[in-house]
Amino acid sequence: MVMKGKKGVILGVANNKSIAYGIAQACAAQGAQIAFTYLNDSLKKRVEPIAAEFGSADYVYPCDVSKPEEIKALKESLEKDLGQIDFIVHSIAFAPKEGLSGRFMDISKEAFDIAMDISVYSLIEVVRELKPLLSENSSVLTLSYYGGVKYIPNYNLMGVAKAALEMTTKYLAEDLGKDGIRVNAISAGPIKTLAAAGIGDFRFMLKWNEAHSPLKKNVTINEVGNSGMYLLSDLSSAVTGEIHYVDSGFNIMG
Ligand code: 0WD
Numbered sequence: 001m002v003m004k005g006k007k008g009v010i011l012g013v014a015n016n017k018s019i020a021y022g023i024a025q026a027c028a029a030q031g032a033q034i035a036f037t038y039l040n041d042s043l044k045k046r047v048e049p050i051a052a053e054f055g056s057a058d059y060v061y062p063c064d065v066s067k068p069e070e071i072k073a074l075k076e077s078l079e080k081d082l083g084q085i086d087f088i089v090h091s092i093a094f095a096p097k098e099g100l101s102g103r104f105m106d107i108s109k110e111a112f113d114i115a116m117d118i119s120v121y122s123l124i125e126v127v128r129e130l131k132p133l134l135s136e137n138s139s140v141l142t143l144s145y146y147g148g149v150k151y152i153p154n155y156n157l158m159g160v161a162k163a164a165l166e167m168t169t170k171y172l173a174e175d176l177g178k179d180g181i182r183v184n185a186i187s188a189g190p191i192k193t194l195a196a197a198g199i200g201d202f203r204f205m206l207k208w209n210e211a212h213s214p215l216k217k218n219v220t221i222n223e224v225g226n227s228g229m230y231l232l233s234d235l236s237s238a239v240t241g242e243i244h245y246v247d248s249g250f251n252i253m254g
Helices: 019-029 041-053 068-081 109-133 156-177 202-212 221-232
Strands: 007-011 033-038 060-062 085-090 134-144 181-188 243-246
Touching: 007 019, 019 033, 019 085, 019 221, 033 041, 033 068, 041 060, 060 068, 068 109, 085 109, 085 221, 109 134, 109 156, 109 181, 134 156, 134 221, 156 181, 181 221, 221 243
Parallel strands: 007 033, 007 085, 033 060, 085 134, 134 181, 181 243
Antiparallel strands: none
């Protein structure tokens, strides 16, 4: 029970296919107490029963990260209901559809700004706002993808956002290390989720990864969840600023 006594908040559960759900399962299995957030009213109906599964029916809060007042309200609610917390999971990304297929150079400034705001800046803002609640031995985790390092067909705007997210992880890790806060990212292999459905020809990406990774298989949210749990727990107490691949080894292939 390596997460026993630890409390944290997971942002980005949309349904039980979400990577964040896999992380919640792994952390709960190791004894963590988890608070959940939902993006909007239609997702609230999905997230509430999921929270109840983890004994967290009383710890479910709205948080659209594009609205600073909702992040501030989340801090107030968490402080009141949980007090200090030990971990944050940021499993959120969004890009307008025009940024996920077609010609890269045609991306509008509006789409670019939205993707960077929701998928990158939100990590900085969430960490800054929740920092007063973070214990001196805490861990922050975000989710990236290899399309932030190398060209992946159709990943386009999200690739640029993930590159920025990975560097944000490293700069935050340096900034917060002196406060005992670790910041890491998992770069997960492709998984069929709601967010993935927005990416052009995603099925091809799955097939390609399966065929060309050393382990010859795609990853599951349970596998990402277990690795996430390690990064959130004291088992990884000397690990920070790391981009940890959970991708069946795909990234090592030439
Ligand atoms: O192949 C994949 N699925 C991979 C996903 C491979 C590698 C990384 N990732 C990343 C994603 O880019 C994202 O950062 O993992 C993270 C989680 O994505 P997911 O689990 O694949 O997708 P999903 O279950 O859809 O969860 C992402 C959620 C949103 O879902 P929808 O589908 O409603 O956009 O991010 C949340 C929302 O719940 N989200 C927001 N939350 C708060 N404020 C916002 C927002 N403004 N926008 C989206």
